[in-house]
Amino acid sequence: xxxTKRQQEIKKIISQNIILEQSKIVELLMKxxxxxxxxxxxxxxxxxxxxxxxxxxxxxxxxxxxxKSGKIVxxxxxxxxxxxxxxxxxxENQIIIKTTSGNANGIANYIDRLEIEGILxxxxxxxxxxxxxxxxxxxxxxxxxxxxxIEK
Numbered sequence: 226x227x228x229t230k231r232q233q234e235i236k237k238i239i240s241q242n243i244i245l246e247q248s249k250i251v252e253l254l255m256k257x258x259x260x261x262x263x264x265x266x267x268x269x270x271x272x273x274x275x276x277x278x279x280x281x282x283x284x285x286x287x288x289x290x291x292x293k294s295g296k297i298v299x300x301x302x303x304x305x306x307x308x309x310x311x312x313x314x315x316x317e318n319q320i321i322i323k324t325t326s327g328n329a330n331g332i333a334n335y336i337d338r339l340e341i342e343g344i345l346x347x348x349x350x351x352x353x354x355x356x357x358x359x360x361x362x363x364x365x366x367x368x369x370x371x372x373x374x375i376e377k
Contacts, residue, residue: 244287302335306374315368322354329354
């Protein structure tokens with residue numbers, strides 16, 4: 226129950242304020258009578274599909290991910306691909322994405338958020354993402370979509 230209440234309050238905080246840092250969320254939670262740590266808030270934000278969007282000032286604001294946010298997720302994924310993806314390899318109904326060390330999990334998270342039709346699931350290690358697709362036809366289609374992100 227505590228987690229649910231905390232996450233509901235986090236949603237309220239993010240929707241009613243411009244939040245640039247997790248420490249501000251912790252501060253506002255404490256004002257609302259909810260004691261927590263920055264590490265807990267960080268886990269909550271990831272679980273709640275909260276993303277950071279760029280502002281004109283150059284800062285980044287926390288925002289709840291909605292279906293309207295799909296373009297934001299694609300833009301973020303493109304930045305991640307440009308900076309951290311080394312190669313994409315496909316075989317039958319599997320796609321392997323090789324990333325720089327420590328970046329596979331974050332990239333896989335954004336791939337999951339896109340909810341690409343045909344992806345059954347992703348598994349991420351330190352520098353490798355395994356994508357399992359429904360079949361080889363879907364695998365080819367998804368590989369093409371992922372390569373298009375790199376080429377933009």
